Amino acid sequence: MNNWSVILSIAKTHLITKIKQTSTAALGVTFGIGSYITLVCFMTGLNGMLDDLILNQTPHVHIYNEIEPSKKQPASFIDDAKESFTVVHSIKPKLSQKKIHNALPIIKYLENTENIKGALPQIKTQIFYMAGSIELGGNLTGINPVDEAKLFNMQDYIVKGSAEALENSDNGILLGIGIARKMSLKVGDRVQVSPINGGIFPLKIVGFYQSGIADLDAIQSFTNIKTVQRILGKPKNYITDINVKLYNMEGAVALAQKIEQQFNLTAIDINTANAQFETGTTIRNLITYAVSITLLIVAGFGIYNILNMLIYEKMNDIAILRATGFSGKDVQLIFMSQAMIIGFIGGVLGLLIGFGLASLIDTIPFQTEALPTVETYPINMNPVFFVIGFSFAMLSTFLAGYLPSKKAKKIDPVRIIRGQ
Numbered sequence: 134m135n136n137w138s139v140i141l142s143i144a145k146t147h148l149i150t151k152i153k154q155t156s157t158a159a160l161g162v163t164f165g166i167g168s169y170i171t172l173v174c175f176m177t178g179l180n181g182m183l184d185d186l187i188l189n190q191t192p193h194v195h196i197y198n199e200i201e202p203s204k205k206q207p208a209s210f211i212d213d214a215k216e217s218f219t220v221v222h223s224i225k226p227k228l229s230q231k232k233i234h235n236a237l238p239i240i241k242y243l244e245n246t247e248n249i250k251g252a253l254p255q256i257k258t259q260i261f262y263m264a265g266s267i268e269l270g271g272n273l274t275g276i277n278p279v280d281e282a283k284l285f286n287m288q289d290y291i292v293k294g295s296a297e298a299l300e301n302s303d304n305g306i307l308l309g310i311g312i313a314r315k316m317s318l319k320v321g322d323r324v325q326v327s328p329i330n331g332g333i334f335p336l337k338i339v340g341f342y343q344s345g346i347a348d349l350d351a352i353q354s355f356t357n358i359k360t361v362q363r364i365l366g367k368p369k370n371y372i373t374d375i376n377v378k379l380y381n382m383e384g385a386v387a388l389a390q391k392i393e394q395q396f397n398l399t400a401i402d403i404n405t406a407n408a409q410f411e412t413g414t415t416i417r418n419l420i421t422y423a424v425s426i427t428l429l430i431v432a433g434f435g436i437y438n439i440l441n442m443l444i445y446e447k448m449n450d451i452a453i454l455r456a457t458g459f460s461g462k463d464v465q466l467i468f469m470s471q472a473m474i475i476g477f478i479g480g481v482l483g484l485l486i487g488f489g490l491a492s493l494i495d496t497i498p499f500q501t502e503a504l505p506t507v508e509t510y511p512i513n514m515n516p517v518f519f520v521i522g523f524s525f526a527m528l529s530t531f532l533a534g535y536l537p538s539k540k541a542k543k544i545d546p547v548r549i550i551r552g553q
Contacts, residue, residue: 140463143454144470151443155475158439162479162530163486165432166522169425170487173518175494176421178511184414189286190344191403192253192376193385196392198233199399236372239396243377248384251284253277255374256361262354263325263333264316271312271352273326275361278307284378293320294340304360305339311351313341326364334364429522433529441537443471465538472534473527480526484519 148155233239236254243252256275261268281287282296292310299307308324318324323335336356343350362371379385385402392400454464495512 140466141470144467144474147443147467148471148474151446154439154443154446158443158475159479159482161432161435161439162476162526163482165428165435166480166483166526167486167490169428169432169525170484170518170522171490171494172428173421173425174487174491174512174514175510176417176424177515177518178513180414180417180421181513182507182511183417185286185289186345188403189289191406192285193379193382193403194377194389194392195401195406196233196239196375196377196396196398197373198231231373232367232371233373233375233398236375237370240372240375243375248380248388250378250380251280253280253284253376253378254358254372255376256358256365256367256371257373258361258365259329260364261327262312262316263327264318267316269312269315269352271309271354273306273361273364274353274355275358276355277358278355285376290342290344292341292343298339299355299357302337302339303357304334304336305356306336306360307340307342307355308338309350309353310341310343311347312354313338315351328364330365332364336360429525429529433525433533437529437533437536439533441533443468443537468538469531469534472530472538476527476530476534479530480523483526484523487522488514488519 240252240254243249254277258273258275260271260273262271263269276287278287278296278299288296291307294307299305306324306326308318312324313319316324318338320338320340322338324338325333325335327333342353342355344353358372359369361367362369365371377388379388382403386404389400389402389405392398454467459467491512491514494510497510499507499510
């Protein structure tokens with residue numbers, strides 16, 4: 134027979150006459166998928182926020198000139214000492230500069246290299262902050278502010294002022310929030326800084342920087358590269374660090390090794406710098422997806438149980454259908470249609486509820502010093518989650534309908550009618 138209009142009409146009648154069971158089955162799908170969408174959007178949003186806390190401020194490859202002892206000590210150059218056992222006491226670092234030799238050509242070379250999004254110069258130096266009788270030790274980093282904001286999302290950590298304001302100021306400073314609180318300073322004030330080699334330089338505060346790490350915010354500040362060069366009395370080619378951002382972070386390890394061999398510099402890739410962080414991220418993601426999959430499986434079993442009971446209660450209807458000329462396949466299609474209708478309605482409602490709850494969470498205030506620019510709980514509305522949720526709703530209801538309907542297909546109508 135296989136008349137779809139008749140099959141769907143009978144399926145519709147069954148669903149309406151048992152509206153409570155139909156509603157229960159649909160709600161099982163709805164809340165299962167709704168819970169999945171809400172949880173996975175919220176958890177991946179939180180994971181993304183924690184990842185950004187580290188990754189936004191960490192270059193994929195950090196290049197600098199490491200100060201370390203000479204690999205070959207003077208005793209190793211003496212022929213008479215080569216065959217003897219030598220002990221060298223009080224080893225000192227070799228005489229070397231902190232600056233990167235030929236830094237500007239290296240940056241230009243890196244910018245033209247495949248997979249490199251940008252290579253930004255920095256100058257790091259130790260200074261003293263002075264305001265009246267107060268002196269605090271700290272670090273001053275010279276940067277290209279606009280480029281830092283573009284590649285490393287620095288603007289997310291500027292609580293007052295902007296990267297542009299620092300870029301356009303020849304004597305401006307982006308002061309760490311911890312230093313500002315200790316010295317009772319505000320934007321527009323002047324703070325004097327003194328490098329280790331002496332001298333006092335007044336700088337105007339154009340904004341506050343807050344990384345969320347209290348120990349760092351109590352010492353760290355930023356200014357223009359040219360301002361630091363002027364404070365240190367160094368030429369325009371004086372660069373101490375190069376931070377590299379890649380299009381694909383997976384190439385960081387290979388690039389770091391290549392740079393060390395090619396330029397005889399120290400290059401630290403992001404995996405080495407944040408090994409513990411990577412482990413934590415992996416574990417958090419495993420927990421998120423394990424809980425999400427469990428929710429979907431529980432919802433699937435609930436649907437199966439309800440549809441299974443629905444078929445057993447419809448034994449008389451099945452017998453009548455078979456006796457009036459419907460084939461076993463037709464009966465199976467009727468119950469399969471019911472299952473798919475329940476899955477479709479429940480899946481759509483589940484997506485709507487999940488989207489609504491996730492959107493609601495996205496409006497709840499969330500204040501943290503770790504990410505000062507984040508005002509509400511982070512939500513990741515990835516369309517893939519919605520596709521997975523709806524696909525699982527349809528798949529689970531298909532399987533939940535297929536297995537019981539397969540039994541219904543084999544039912545002997547004569548045995549059921551005799552049993553009445």
